[in-house]
Amino acid sequence: MAIVMNGKKITAAFAWVESPTAVHMAIKILAGLCALLFLLDIIIHRHTYVPGEGMWGFYTFTGFFAFTLIVLGAKQLRSWILRDENYYGEQSVDSEEYPTSQLDIQNEPAVDRENDQ
Amino acid sequence: MTWLIPPLIFFYGAFLCLFVGRTQRTFITLLAPVIALVSLLMLPMGNMAQVQFLGFELIFIRLDKLAFVFSLIFIIAAFLAAIYAWHVNDKIQQVSTLLYAGAALGGVLAGDLISLFLYWEITAVASVFLIWARRTPAAYATGMRYLLIQVGSGVLLLAGLLVHYNDTGSILFEHMGLVSTGTLLIFLAFGIKCAFPLMHNWLQDAYPAATVTGTVVLSSFTTKMAVYALARGYAGEEILIYIGAVMTLFPIFFAEIENDLRKVLAYSLNNQLGFMVVGVGIGTELALNGTAAHAFCHILYKSLLFMSVGAVLYRTGTSKASELGGLYKTMPITMVCCLVGAASISAFPLFSGFISKSLILDASAKNGYYLVWFALVVASAGVLSHSGIKIPYFTFFAHDSGKRPAEAPMHMRIAMIITASLCVIIGVFPSLLYQLLPYDVAYKPYTTSHVLAQMQLLCFALLAFVFLMIKGIHPPEVRGINLDSDWVYRKILPTTLSAWAASAMSVANTWRIGLQTQASEWIIGIRRLSSPGGLLAKGWGVNSMVFVVTLLLLLVLFLNLF
C-alpha cells in the first residue's frame, strides 16, 4: 500500500482504490445503500408535488433508467457524430496538443510498480 | 464615490497592470477583487453613478438584491481565479482577466441598456484574450469564432435596444418581456450569451481552447451575466422554461461521449445553465431565488471542476480522458477537490448543488410544469453521469495511464481547497446563501423526503453506472471529434461559401471578359476612325469638303424653301 516517491516510501492515502477487494467492497456498500434507500422509500412518506412522484420507488427507477438510457443514447449518438480528430483540419483546437511552453509538466520520478500492490 | 464603484476598481487594476512588473501584477489581480468587495459592500441599495451622456440618462450602478448576489459571486470568483492563476506571468492574460471580471460586474450592476451594452461588448473583447493567450493558430481561430459570436450578440443587443428605445423612449434596463421586435432582439442577444440550444456551441468550442487559468475565469462570468440579464428582463417568460428544459437535456448526451474533459465541463456548464433558465422562465420568487442561488453555487463548483482539470492539464499536458487515468496516486489533493466539485454539481446532499437545484425543481413542480420537472430530474441523473462520475473517474481512477504527474502547485491547491470548502460550507449551511437571495423565501432543503429522493436518484444512477461498467456497455473513451452545431459554421458554411464564391467568380469573369472584348472592339473601332489618318481625323481632300458643304447647303435650302 505504498508507492515510492523521490526515493522515499510514501503512503498513498488512496492506493486502496486499486485493490480488487476494495472495489468489490465499495460496490457491495453501494448495493447495500441502494437497497436501504429502496426500503426507506416504503417506510418514509415523501412529501410530493408532482403526480406520480409519490409512487413507490419513483426516484430509484428514474435514477437507474435515466442513467442507463442516457448512456445508451449517448452511445447511439456517438455512432452518428463521431469524427476523426482532424476533421476540422490539422490546425483545429481539437487536434492540437496544449503548448507545453505554458505548462509546468512535472512527473514524479519512476515509480516502483511492484510495490503498489 | 462614482469613481470608486466596483467595476472601475477592476479597470483601474487592469490599467495599472499594464505598467508594472510581474509581482505587482499578481498582487493587483488579488487585491482588485478585495477592494471591489469592500466597495460593493459600501454601496447603498438603489441607483448610483447616473450620468447624462449623449442625451441618454445612463445608470451605471443599480444595486438591488438580485444584482448584489451576482456581484458578490463575481467578485469571489475573480478572487479565486486570481489565486489559481498565481503562477501566470502573462500581462495580457492578467489585464484581460481584470477587464473581463470588471465588465461582467459592470453588466450586472448596469441600470440601463446602453451601459449594459457597453459592458456586454467589453466582456466579449476582454475575454477572448484568455483564449488567444494559448498562442497557437488553432486557439487564434477558435478565439476569432468566439469573438464573432460574442460581438454578434452585442450588436443584436445594440439593435434591440435601439428598436426598444425607438418604441418606448426608454433605455431603462428593467423587466421587459417578449413584447416587440426590440425586446425579441435583446432576448436573442441574451440568448446567445446564455448558450441557448443551437446558439450554444461557441461555449464548447471556446472554453476548452482557453488557457489553463483562462477557462476557469471564462466559466464564471459570461454566461452568468446572461442569466442575470434574462432574470432581470425576461423573468416569467414561459418560453424560457422550455428552452431551459432542452438546455438541461441535450448537452448531457454530448458530454457523455466527449473525450476532452474541459469540453465535457463546457457541456455540463450548458446543462447547468438550463436549470437557471428554467428558473428564470418560471419567474416566481422561489424560482428566481433558485436561479440566483444556482448561479452562485454553480460558479463555485464549476470553477472548482475546471481548476482541478486545469491542474491535471497543467501537470500532464493533456485533458483528454483517453490519455488520463490513475492520477489519484500522485495528485490526491486535486482528486479530493475534484470529487467535492463533482458531488456539488451532482447535488449530493451536504454539497452546494443540492441546496440550489432543489429550489428550481420545487418551483417547477409547484407551478405545474410537470414535464419540465421530470426533464430536470432526468437531467440531474445525467449530471451525475458526466460531471459527477466521468470527470473524476476517468481522470483519477479508471485504468492506469502510467502518468505520474506531480501534485498541483501550491497556489492551485490553495485555490481549489478554498473553493471546495465554500461548496461544502454552503451545502451544509444553506442559510448563509439563502439570506443573500433576492426574495425572502423560507425554504428548507434538508427535509427527509428531499434528501431521500435525491439520494435514491443518485445512488441508483451510480448503481446503473457500476452495472454498465461491469457489463462493458458503458462507452469507452476514444479520441475524436463529436459534431455539434459548430459544424454549420466550421464545415458547411466555409465549404459552401467557397464553392459559391468560386462559381460567382467564374460567372463574373465570363461576364467581364465578354464585356471587355465588346468594349475593346468598340474602342478599336473608334480609335480607327479617330486616329490621325482615320476618317474623322484625316485632312479631308478639297473634293470631299466641298461635297459636304454642298450637301449641307442643299439641306438648309431644302428645309427653308419647302
Added chain:
Amino acid sequence: MSPVWTLLPPLLVIPFIIGFGERFRNLREASIIIAGIWLLYLNNQLYSQFVAGEAITSGELPLLSYYSLKLSVEPMGLVFGLLASFLWVVTTVYSIGYMRGHDEKNQTRFYVCFSLAIAGVMGAAYADNLLTLFVAYEAITIATFPLVTHPGTDKARNAGRLYLMLLMSGSIALLLPAIIWVATAANTLDFVPGGVLADVGLSQSATAVMLALFVFGTGKAAIMPMHRWLPAAMVAPTPVSALLHAVAVVKTGVFVLLKVVTYTFGIDMLSTTEAAQFILPVAAFTVVASSLIAFTKDNLKARLAYSTISQLSYIIMAALLATTMSVTGGVFHIVTHAFGKITLFFCAGAIMVASHKTEISQMKGLGRTMPITMGAFFIGALSIIGLPPAAGMWSKLFIAGGSLETNNLIWIGVLMLSTVLNIAYLLPIAINAFFAQSDDPKIQAKTQSGRPMAVEWNEAPFASLWAIVVTSSVCILLFLFPQPLMSLIGSIQWR
C-alpha cells in the same frame, strides 16, 4: 474673425517650405508644425467665437454672376476644420519620422502639396455655399494628385491616372450638373438650415436623380462603383494615406453629402420622400461588399483602404437616412473614424519603416518587437469596429439609432453585419501580431523559452510613435468624453 484666415497658415507656409527646402529640413518641418499649430489655434478661435454665439462669415468673392465664393462657420464645418487641423499637426510630426525613416525623395514637393491640400480642406470645411464647396473639392483633388504619384513608379502613375480620372470626371460629370441643377431650381446655392429645395416642388424622381448625382458625383466619398481610386491611391506615402485618404480627402466627400443633405435638401424633405431609398441599397451594398473585399487583401494598406470605403458608406447611409440622429452620427463618425483609421495607417507606416513589412501575412508575431504600435493598432481597430472602449461605438450607435426612425430594420442589420465583418478582417492583424508564432527564427527561439514578450523592441522612430500614441489615445478619450463634441454637433440647425 473671418474663416478666411484659416486658409492662410497652410498657404503661407509654402514659401517657407520651398525656401528651406532639403538643405534646412529641420527648419522646413518646424515651419510646418508652427503653421499647423497656428491653424489649430485659428480653428479653436472660430470654435470659441461660434460657441459664444457670434455669426461669422467672410467677404464674398463673386465667381459667377449670382454665386460667390464665401466662407462661414457652422457646427459641421467646425467639427471638420478642428479635426483636420489637429490631425495635420500630428501627421506632420508623424511624417517627419516616416519620411526620414523611409528615405523618401522629393520631400519638399510632398510638403508643399500637403499644405495645399490642407488649405483646400479648410475651404471645404467652412464653405458657405455649394460653389465654394465644389471649388475646394476640386482644389483638393488637384493638390493631392502629385502626392499619389509621389513614388514615381509605374504603379504610382497608373494610380494617379485613375485617381484623377475618377475624381475629376465624377465631379465634373455628375457633381457639377447637380450643383447647377440646384442653382437653376432654387436660384441659390447657399447652405440654408432646412434646405433650399423644400419648396421648389421637385418631383420625387427628380429628387432621387439629383441625390444620385450628388452621391455618385462625390467620388471622394467612394461609394461603389466610384471607389476604385481609393485602393489605388494607397501607393502614396503612408502619411498621405493616413491624413488624406483616410481623413481629409475622403471626409471631404462625405462632408459634402452631409452638408448637401442638411442644408440643400433639408432632412425633412429627404425623409418625407422616398428619394433616398433608391441609393441607400447601394451604400449598404458598399458597406458589406467592401468589407468582404477587405478580407481578401493581404496588403495591409489595401485592406485598410477597403475598410475606409466601407466606413465611408456608413456616413453616406447616415446622410441618406436623413434623420437628425443619423446625421449627427454621421458627423460624429467623421471624427471617430478619422482617429481610428489614421491610427491604423500610422501603424501600417510604422511597421513599414521599422520592419519593412507590408503584407499582413508577414506580420505574425510582430507585436513582440512592436508592442506599442500593435497595441495602438488594436485600439484603432476597436474604434473602427465600434466596440468599447473606443469612440467608434458612439457614432455607430447614433447612425444605427437614426436608421430606426425610418422603420426599416434592414439598415441596422447591415451595420450590425458590417461590425462582425470588421472584426473578422481587422482584429486578426493585431491578434496575430501578439499571439501567433513569428516567422523570424531569432524571435521564435526567444519566445519558445516560455517568456513570450522577452524580445527586444524595434519600434518606429520616436516622432512616428508619438503620433500613434496620440491618435490612439484620442480614440479612447473620445469614448470617455464625447460630450463636448456632441454638443457642438448638436447645435446644427436642422430646420
Added chain:
Amino acid sequence: MIATQLPALQIIIPLFAAPIIVLVRRSELAWIIAVVANLMCVLVAWKLLGLVNEQGIIRYSLGGWAAPTGIEYYVDSVNAPLLLLVAAISAIVLLYAYHSVKKSVDSNKHYLFYAAWMLCLSGLLGMLITGDAFNVFVFLEISSLSTYMLIAFGSDRRALTASFRYLVLGSIGASFILIGIGFLYAATGSLNMLDLAQRIPDASSERAILVAFSFISIGLMIKSAIFPLHAWLANAYHHAPITVTAFLAGTATKVSLYVFLRFLFSVFGTQYNFEYLLFNVILLPAAVLGFLIMSVVAVFQTDLRRMLAYSSVAQIGYIVAGISLATQAGLTAGYVHIINHAMIKTALFMSVGCIIYRLGHAHRPSLDNLIQTMPLTCAAFIISGLSLIGVPLTVGFVSKFTLIGAAMEKGWWMMAALVLVSSVLAIIYIGRVADVMLFRKQRLPNPIPQGRNEAPLSMLVPMYGLIFMSLYLGVYGSKTLAVASEAATQLLGGFR
C-alpha cells in the same frame, strides 16, 4: 476729336501699318512697328469699350456718308468687348512671336509675315466693327487672304496644301456669303445691317430672303469651322507657324462666330431662325455632334497642334450649343465662351509654341518627362488645360457652369449631359498629355536633352500674362459674365 474717329482708327492703324512694314523690310523693325500698331489698336479698342459702356451704341459713318447709303461702323456691347479681345490677343501673340518667328520663318520674309499679320488683324477688326453687310464681306476677304498667306509661311511643305485647301474652302464660304448678301440686296435694296433688319420682315420676296439666309449661314459656318464644315481647320492649324495658329485660334473663328451671331439675331431675328428650323435641325445637332465627336478625335491625336485644333472645333460646338438655345442664358453662355475659349486656346497654342521652339515638334509620345526640361511651359499647358476641362477658378468653369445652367433652365437635359460627357473627354485628352509630360519615363532613343532648357523669356512672359489674365477672369468670372449678359440682351433685343 480723336475720340469721335476711334472706330475708323481701329481699322486704319493696322491697315496702314502693313505697307509701312513692307517698306521697312528689316525684320526687327517690322516686328516693332507691328507691335506698336497693335498696341495702339488695343488702346483704341479699350477706349471704344469705355465709350460704349458710357454712352451706349456708337455709330460712325465712314467718310461722312450717312447710312444706309454710306458705310457705317457700329459699336455696341456685343462687338466692343470682342474688339478688345481680338486686339489684345493679337498683341500678346505678337509680343510672343518674335523668337518663334525668327526661328521658323525665313528671315528675309519676316516683313511680309508681319505685314500679312497686320492685314489680317485689320480684316478681323473690320468684320467686328462694321455695320454694313457688304463691308463684312470685304473685310472677310482681307482677313482670309492674309490668313492663307500666314498659313503658307509654315516651315513644312504641307503648309502649302493646308493653305490651299483652306483657300478653296474659305473662298467657297466667302462667295456663299457674297451670294447671300446679293440676295438680300436684291430683296430689300439695302446693305446696311440696321436697315436690313428693318426691311426684312416686309421684304417683297420671302424666298429670296430665305435663300440669302441659307447661303449666309452655310458660309459663316464654314468660316467658323462648325462641325461638319470644320475639315480645313485641323490641317491649317497644324501646319501653320505656331504663332499664327495661336493667333487664329483665338481670333479668326471667334470673329466669324460674331458675324454669324450678328446675322442670325440682329439681321434676321430669332423668330426667323426658329421658324426655319436652322437652330433645331442644323445648328443644335451640329453643335452636339461637334463637341462629342471632335473631343473623341482629339483624344486619339498624337500631335498637340492637331489635338488642340480638334478640341477647338469641339469648343466651338459649345459656343454654338449656347447660341442655339437662343435664350438669354444660352447666349450669355455662348458669348462668354467665345471670350474664354479665345484666351484658353491661345494660351495652349502658345505653350505648344514654346515646346516646338525647343524641340522642333509637338509629338505627344515624345514629350516624356518634359516637366524636367521645361517646367514653366508644362505648367502653362496644364493650367490652361485645366481651364479647358472646366476646373473651378478657371474661365472654363465659368463657361461650362453657365452653359449647363442654360441648358437645364431650358429643360434640355440631354444636352447638359452631353456637354458633361465631352468635358470628361477633355479630361482624357488633356490628361494624356499631362501624364506624358509629368510622369512618363524617358524611353526614346533620342530623349529630350536633360537639364533646364526653358523657352526664352520673351515667349514666356506674354504667355503667362495671358494665363494670369484668364485666371483673374476665372476667379472674377462675374465680370465677363456681366459683359456677356449685356451682349446677350443686346442681341436678343435686336438693333436699337
